[in-house]
Amino acid sequence: MPNPSDPKIKQDDDFELIQAINAGHTELFPELVSRYERKLYNFGMRMCRDVQDAEDMLQDTFLNVFRYLKDFRYETRFKNWLYRIATSTCLKKRRKSRFAPERELSLDEFLPREEAEIPVQTPAWASLPLDQLLNEELSSIIKESIQSLPENYRLVLVLRDIEGFSTAETAQVLGLTPENIKVRLHRARLFLREKLKDYFSHDA
């Protein structure tokens, strides 16, 4: 039985609801689902190929949550545990993609190769306010670029920069070291930056 005086547990917004469900009020489970359904669906849309896969992921994730909730011991926030399940569901569903083949990204590929590639000033797009910059076109460019990241990098970028998990939490969700998360995140961001640089250089 988890000890509710543990400060970690008190911080979990879902503690009371989970306690009630585990005490036999399973009719409250849909409430837990509605707290996370939208977030998780969007996570699925970023990680999976299409709507069908995202829906399947959502369904399988909550079925697993329902099955294993009794064993949840608040060793992490419920949300982190939920994403851990969702992530492994995504990875199981994975299909080989020709748009984002599995490969390692190296730092070298993001270094300027020639003198001409070395910037002589900060480009204008880097200092514009987001509201001026982020229109529908750019938004879909960013989505496509994220989709074209190799999966291992996409997962880290989505969890860190879009879902807003910390380095430590992301490491916990993915079962990797924080060092590993930092390395992958940096390369994933550099990958995206290249796509944005391309986009804005055509634009100019």
Place this chain on the structure above:
Amino acid sequence: MTHDPSHTACLELFEKLSEYLDDELDEQICRQIEAHASTCVACRACLETLRQTVALCRAMRRTEASVPGAFSDRWKEYIRKMASEAMSPHKS
């Protein structure tokens, strides 16, 4: 000022930019990075474009879609049924 891409200071900074942006570095290293970026145009551009990349990525949170209605209705009914069946007295 000329910029040498093999310059050690530039390469070191390049490796640490994300940690710098995420505030995950010691203060001393942060100061070194800031000092270098203030004199090196190329590294400053690198830092600012990466900062903006991260900001754009974070802004994607605003564009969240709703769960498709038909799917949501169908599977919520399923969840409700599953949850209430689990409640029934003959469960183990």
